[in-house]
Amino acid sequence: MATGLDSSPSATTFTLEELVNRAWNGQVRVPHFQRDFRWSQRDVIRLFDSIVKGYPIGSLLMWLRPARKELVRLGSMSIEAQEASQALWVVDGQQRIVSLANALSDNRPPDERFDLAYDLRDKEFVPLPARSEPHIVPLPVIFDLTRLIRWFAENPEVSDRLDQASRLTTVIRQFSVPAYQVDKGDATVLQDIFDRMNNYGKRLSRAEVFSALFAGSEEDSESTLTLDLISQHVSDATGFGLIDSDTVLRAVLARRGPNPSREIRVEFSESSRREAVEFPSEGRDEAFRLGEEALLRSVSFLKEEVGVPHFSLLAYRYLLVVLARVFGHFPNPDERNLQLLRRWYWSAAVVGPEIFKGSATGAMRALCVKVRRGDLTGSIQGLIEAVDRPHTQLPDIKKFRTNTGSAKLTLCAWWESHPRSLITGDIFEHTVISEFLADRGTAAEAVPYIISRSGLPEKYRMWAANRLLLPTEEVPSNELVDLISNRPIQIDETVWMNVLRSHQLDEKISNLLASGQVIDFLEARQELLEANLKTFLQRRCEWGFENTPPLDEFEIEDLYGFDPEDTSLTGRENGESE
Known part of the structure; x- marks a missing residue:
């Protein structure tokens, strides 16, 4: 059992410039028991806002130990780190260090969490705009005084704000970050400290705590x-x-x-x-x-x-x-x-x-x-x-939200109907929905609205009747009404009827949409969807069927009391063969 640290951590202070440069040079490492980066863009903005206001951002806890040559990943950054006899392993403070290193560098892939700028006019940190604006300076430019001076030379219309920007550069670069350094102690102790210290940023999930507590050794991390x-x-x-x-x-x-x-x-x-x-x-x-x-x-x-x-x-x-x-x-x-x-x-x-x-x-x-x-x-x-409940209430699909259980049940019913492409008429295969949804947590992007919600009375805005299961980007949502209303010329009539049926539609209902009878369309389709869902659930839940176990679980006796061990009834009592 671990008893604690061999010696007390030593207190030190890094300037923000020094800390970021160490991270960029591969001297900062993240132990494998650490959680992934979880901060949002808003969290990163708040961090920089605290820095320029002089607020404390919490102390870091660093573990001084050797590190091998490897590709280090910090947020969006990939760093070819060299072997080091004493690297800084982050036990507490990963979210802050990764945010600083990424937001102040443009030597990384685009990532909206870190693509930030400073608005000189409104004096606040903002997301980096798509189009360059002279008074909105990217953070990597703010952090580099040479680049900052060049920025103002190229944008003379904001030259009166150079002193303001220069002061900001100084404040950020010279901001003091307190840290504790531990140069002795085993991984178990450090993992225990990690479990206790995560008070800055987002709360650890149960899985992250578990991963930290039972991470194994750093040396075996690649195979663990x-x-x-x-x-x-x-x-x-x-x-x-x-x-x-x-x-x-x-x-x-x-x-x-x-x-x-x-x-x-x-x-x-x-x-x-x-x-x-x-x-x-x-x-x-x-x-x-x-x-x-x-x-x-x-x-x-x-x-x-x-x-x-x-x-x-x-x-x-x-x-x-x-x-x-x-x-x-x-x-x-x-x-x-x-x-x-x-x-x-x-x-x-x-x-x-x-x-x-x-x-x-x-x-x-x-x-x-x-x-x-x-x-x-x-x-x-x-x-x-x-x-088992004798009277089960069917899901309410007049309140259709893709993150609810009732909507997910409904979507599985729709999937069982083998939805087809509105462009080609082909059935969507399993690989299509897997690739389209990939690692998404909800199916929202695969279930577009047919009619803009803003144009509907409030009563109908959440109805399932206004959604389609389309795991594809081939159809812009603003073209769905036209596609449902008019059969594409490349699809023959028989196939088109199959397309409509695969989306719980028929010719009569699609004609209502074509003629502009939007409410009648929604009510007719909603009625069809509810009937189809009831049939689907009846078939899947098999309500009314007996839930008897497998037959081999029963001990079945012969009707006449036949005993297979009694050879007198088989003609084999004297060793006779069949």
């Missing part, structure tokens, strides 16, 4: 499986999109124990036995590897069996966590239990977390505990019973 790598591997293998790291963490934890929201700091310690961990002797690497396998099987099941083509169409993320627990314990369920598991997914998606007191975390716990080691059929039966 992480939550982000698991997400990337699953996305690459399935085209399902990137699963957020918190969901990946819960899936890893769910396979190991029925409570995925348990205390994570003792996950791989002796204390984990008290947390009902089912594999207490399992190490971190093994847990991650098997968790990834469980997620892969779960995602394949969702895509191939359930009909959820992309992570952004998953009704609720906690359902994936429950599936990871199922497939983690039962990698190859029989066909009957797979059918029941499909039925469970859709039933659980329709009822949502509300039946568990409205909490997704509560729903996740209540469902995960139903999955018991060594009892596949009992687990599936328990899951179904937990979400």
Whole structure:
């Protein structure tokens, strides 16, 4: 067990100019247990605003230790860093250092988070405008006095503001950044400090804390499986999109124990036995590897069996966590239990977390505990019973938001209709939606509005009837009305009817739009959508069907009491053969 630091950290101060130059020269490194950069453009602007106002921005904690020659990534920057006997490893302050190094340099790819400027007229930091304006000076120019003087020479109309800009340059370059440096101590201690010190910027997520606590050694970081790598591997293998790291963490934890929201700091310690961990002797690497396998099987099941083509169409993320627990314990369920598991997914998606007191975390716990080691059929039966409701209310698609469970259910119904291109008439394949949505968290960009919302009465603005599932950029949204109203000349009439049907339209409804009867169009299509959704959910949830286990779970006796061990009835009592 770690006992703390060998010696107290030494206090020092960097000028902002010195700190940024060290970062640009590759002397600043980010330990692999650190979280990714999470700040937005607004956060970076606030940082610079604090600097010019003389506000404290918090102290840094740096770990002095050797670093190998490597390509260092800081935000958008890629730096060919040389080997160093004493590099500055950032334990606390990554968001600030990365923001400063990127915003003050133009030697990096464009990135709106760091593409900033200073407005001399309004005396504030602003996003870099698309078109150059003399009074709005890019931050890399502000930071470099030579370039700043050249800027004013090229823009004499703002020459009266040169002194103002020069003072700003001095303030930024000479701003003092306090820091503590630790030159002894092991990685475990530094990770513990990291866990305790993150008070500046955005709060750490649970997955980021877990990643920091169980990061492994710096030397093995390139071969160590992480939550982000698991997400990337699953996305690459399935085209399902990137699963957020918190969901990946819960899936890893769910396979190991029925409570995925348990205390994570003792996950791989002796204390984990008290947390009902089912594999207490399992190490971190093994847990991650098997968790990834469980997620892969779960995602394949969702895509191939359930009909959820992309992570952004998953009704609720906690359902994936429950599936990871199922497939983690039962990698190859029989066909009957797979059918029941499909039925469970859709039933659980329709009822949502509300039946568990409205909490997704509560729903996740209540469902995960139903999955018991060594009892596949009992687990599936328990899951179904937990979400079985005799009177299930259908999703309200008059309030259609793509980040809600009801909208995602609806989009899966639309996807099952094999939507077609309005230009070519071809069916959109799985690869199309996977590539279009990529790592997006919602399907909003694939579901454009047919009619501008601003031109509709408020009652109709959120209706699903005003949306189409079009995972393509081939049709500008302002041309959808014309396309639906008029069959393209390159598509024959029979194919066009199939195109309309694939989008829950028909000729009569499209004619209403063509004649300008917008409200009648929306009401007619909404009625058709609701009927189609009801049929879809009936088919997927299989309401009214018996949820009987597989036949081989029953002990079936012969009608006449036949005993296969009684050879007197077989003519074999004397060793006779057939």
